Amino acid sequence: MAERFIGLMSGTSLDGVDGVLAEDAGPGLRVLAHVAAPFDAALRAELLALNTPGDNELHRAALAANAVALAYAQVVQQLLQQANWAPAQVHAIGAHGQTVRHRPQAFDGVGYTLQLLNPSLLAERCGIAVVADLRSRDLAAGGQGAPLVPAFHQAQFGQPDAALAVLNLGGISNLSVLPPSGQDAAVLGFDCGPGNALLDLWCQRHRGQAYDADGAWAASGQVHAGLLAALRAEPFFALPPPKSTGRDLFHADWLATRLAPFPGLAPADVQATLAALTAGTCVDAVRAHAPRATRLAVCGGGAFNGDLMRRLQAGLPGLQVVSSQALGLPPQQVEAAAFAWLASRTLRGQTGSLASVTGARGARVLGAVYPA
CATH class of the missing domain: 3.30.420.40 (ATPase, nucleotide binding domain)
Known part of the structure; x- marks a missing residue:
């Protein structure tokens, strides 16, 4: 049986979350379901504000990460309902998180990239393993962390x-x-x-x-x-x-x-x-x-x-x-499908980055796994 993955992406446009449920079709994926859900206005405004320095950022960012996880979890539930699947039928969720800062190689030579998400909360709410923090390993290897x-x-x-x-x-x-x-x-x-x-x-x-x-x-x-x-x-x-x-x-x-x-x-x-x-x-x-x-x-x-x-x-x-x-893949589904594919690579111990793209010292296995 083909392995099944969910990919979740919320991009720089800050318009909301795209999610796909896909199965491994080797070498790519076959998308079985797609959900697009807008962020509510308050969360969108807070994520936009967190792109620039402000007061009490650590507290606000932590709560925004929780809110992103809950928005992601709602999309997962809609995908499962659309496909009539149980959580146990999905191998993992590849979750991007919401980028609020991206400064690769800046300041200390390594820099940082920050995607707000509480992956533990997402795994807990969905009952599915989550692969997240997919950019920082490439930065650690001297790369840009993007694009993936x-x-x-x-x-x-x-x-x-x-x-x-x-x-x-x-x-x-x-x-x-x-x-x-x-x-x-x-x-x-x-x-x-x-x-x-x-x-x-x-x-x-x-x-x-x-x-x-x-x-x-x-x-x-x-x-x-x-x-x-x-x-x-x-x-x-x-x-x-x-x-x-x-x-x-x-x-x-x-x-x-x-x-x-x-x-x-x-x-x-x-x-x-x-x-x-x-x-x-x-x-x-x-x-x-x-x-x-x-x-x-x-x-x-x-x-x-x-x-x-x-x-x-x-x-x-x-x-x-x-x-x-x-x-063969509609425009709104491509990036979410990419993060489903990256999750599949991570779980198999396969590299997901390309040194020719990011400038890192080599390809790396990306992300961290948060078990169901």
Whole structure:
């Protein structure tokens, strides 16, 4: 019988939890059920606040970790009900937690990455073993701890005779470059820059909406060349891989500083310029690092943003830009499935990271196991 795993992911967009129930289909997974559950407004606000220094952080972070575990547990229960399975039929849960700080190699040379989650509470509530803290071992080995999905992308999407690029458009965008699976070539992966994080921030501020549905508001504006140049002057974009980032860099104050020389811009024009920044930095990454790819598969929430998808296709006329649905896995399920796959690797004592992606001294078995 195939082994079964649950994967849980809450990303930089802070929109909520995606969960999948999947079984091992070797080398990838077959998803059997999917649940998407939004965070309640109070928890989302607290997680966003914890991305920046504030009062009583240790106490607040501990309670937020409990709240994330309880939100995760509700998703697990919905998945089990959907599949009509008992907890004993699931081998383990791979749980990402909610990233609130990501500073690899900073300060002392090792740095840290912090995902809020109480995995013991999650294991207790679900009656299923939990694999969590999946990033810190890679940091200990000198790596970035991110992105972790390229190894899964290769297992799930790798083609025997064609190079493929996979772009995750979450709060932060990250690119996986997959060589033909029959070749002895390294998988490459890295963060490109902001995905939806700044777009969502601006939309919430000026439209009172959680996100710009289909990118319609951005499409109604005009790109401001001066602002776009100021945004693109951020040194992160010029760094070579391996590299990763998060809200530690791309946050409201970062945007405000670069907007200051351009007072009076129409909010729709700022939104259009932010869309051009997201698409343009991703296009640059594909051109520079995936020259042999003939197709770009897009996953994450940005795959549903028609304006972003059109900007990507316009910038990459030689590639076919498609949703990951075309490869058999819907965009909202990919990252959660990756953490189910990583849990399966951990339980078998197999490595889940790629040194060619994170820059670590070697591949490592990731995470810690919290028994049922």
